[in-house]
Amino acid sequence: MNNKGNYIVSLSRLSAWLGEQAEALGVEIYPGFAGARPVYDEAGNVKGVCTGDVGLDRDGQPKESFEPGMEFHAKVTLIAEGAHGSLSKQIQNKFGLREECDPQTYGIGIKEVWKVRDEVYEPGKVVHTLGWPLDFKTYGGSWLYHMEDNMVSMGLVVGLDYENPYLSPYKEFQASQPFLRTPRS
């Protein structure tokens, strides 16, 4: 594997930076507006999305502060919600997009971010493990990134099909792996 010369970034800060670039190019960004449902044309094709209504009570009835959501009609609608997006699921169900696909797989992950001493801080260091420190029957892996300002991101993901019911992903992560413990000491 050759993966040198890349950056270690915070995804949220990358998104914030991308947002600035997009606005500079004239993209209209509306934060605080969630897409609530797709809008279909007469033929049943997606023609846009509708944002959520605000000011509904717990029974779904409008209150005094009710503001209906608005519709955006578009030539192209791009659903980029990430994993388990609500609009993605509505569209997947309507058009049967998940049929004859592999089922979704799931993992559980634990992440810690530490501010470490200078002596153990190696800016730019990246460690990935595949399988380790889990046993050979368990699917998973870990990461360790030395980010800027003495910050270290580390974590472990365990596939949720693990066979040992006593396995605790948290304890596996906290277990005595020297290289995971070093930056914390």
Add this chain to the structure above:
Amino acid sequence: MRAYRTLVTARSSASGEFPPIHIAINHHGTRFHSQLLLTFSVIDHTNLITMFTSRAVASSSRTVVIIGRSLPRPVASRLTPGSLQRTRPTQRSFATEASSERFDPLTIERDSDEVDVCIVGGGPAGLSAAIRLKQLEAEHGREIRVVVLEKGAEIGELARWLRPLQLTVRLAYPLGCRD
């Protein structure tokens, strides 16, 4: 019908999202009955006024156990001793049956807007797509309208709507109890 206005002390019970709230009411020896409808509000240390309406489900001469849900209302700016006494708590019903006139979000009139590309999700994928589309169209000397909808309050911010409900109650005033 009698109205009580007395100082009460309230505390939330053990952990849990909507724990029963034990209210000790100094009501000068008057006994509450088990089907009493209580409507009162409390002020916590963040100056949020919280309204409760509930039935007392168990009572003794000094203690009423309330099972209900709090409705946080940020009305700190209106909180003066005078306004406290004038404030009338709203009555809420706990009916579980649907009301006859249901609101249907599909039938109401909505504003709509025509755009070229509508992107749902202001993450790396959505924003990259928006940027690249703008760049490609600019190369061809064209201008298209690209809209990005993002659920979060700002781009790059993690969702914060799972903040745990705050139930610490320090001071309490009942504003009216009726029997």
